[in-house]
Amino acid sequence: MTETAASSSKGRPAKKADRGLFARIALFVRQVIGELKKVVAPTRKELINYTLVVLVFVVIMMVVVTILDLAFGTGVNWVFGGSGIKDH
Secondary structure, three states: OOHHHHOOOOOOOOOOOOOHHHHHHHHHHHHHHHHHHHHOOOOOHHHHHHHHHHHHHHHHHHHHHHHHHHHHHHHHHHHHHHOOOOOO
């Protein structure tokens, strides 16, 4: 927390010894409410766009991970000779 955020309404910096526990909690709650008032909700079009971007990114990452998994699996089978447990 910066000094300006922690300062009281009188314009002087707040000191920890100045305020009790409940006063500090109340200040925190007021600051949280103040920050929440600044939040702007996305429009429906923006929300759909953001959702599509996230879904496309997830699909791309799934493809990358699948390709890496197949490549490493093939490499491990090649190095360690691979059909698994053999019955004698």
